[in-house]
Amino acid sequence: MPPANPARGEVVVHLAGAPRRLCLTLGALARIEGALALTDWRELPARMETLSARELLAVLAALIEDEPADLSGVTIPEALAAVAAALAASTSGMGA
Numbered sequence: 001m002p003p004a005n006p007a008r009g010e011v012v013v014h015l016a017g018a019p020r021r022l023c024l025t026l027g028a029l030a031r032i033e034g035a036l037a038l039t040d041w042r043e044l045p046a047r048m049e050t051l052s053a054r055e056l057l058a059v060l061a062a063l064i065e066d067e068p069a070d071l072s073g074v075t076i077p078e079a080l081a082a083v084a085a086a087l088a089a090s091t092s093g094m095g096a
Contacts, residue, residue, distance in 0.1 A: 006089065010022070010065065011088075013086075016071070021064070022063040022086035024086055028062045029041055029062075031061075036055060060082060
């Protein structure tokens with residue numbers, strides 16, 4: 001897998017032993033809004049504090065850049081770390 005492109009806000013993480021590229025794109029944000037029933041993307045930070053396991057997997061799946069994978073082997077700590085890394089990379093890619 002080629003290295004992540006930090007200018008795009010990409011991050012490569014290991015999930016269930018496999019490298020996966022994650023990126024918060026506009027499409028990913030729209031999928032996350034839908035999965036969490038948000039009416040505005042600004043609701044996302046507060047909503048991330050109360051995710052169920054199903055919602056955490058939906059957020060993770062939305063952030064995956066390549067082909068969808070079976071996420072059943074992903075642990076909760078892996079999923080949380082991956083989502084946090086993708087969100088952090090998205091803000092650093094914007095120069096924040």
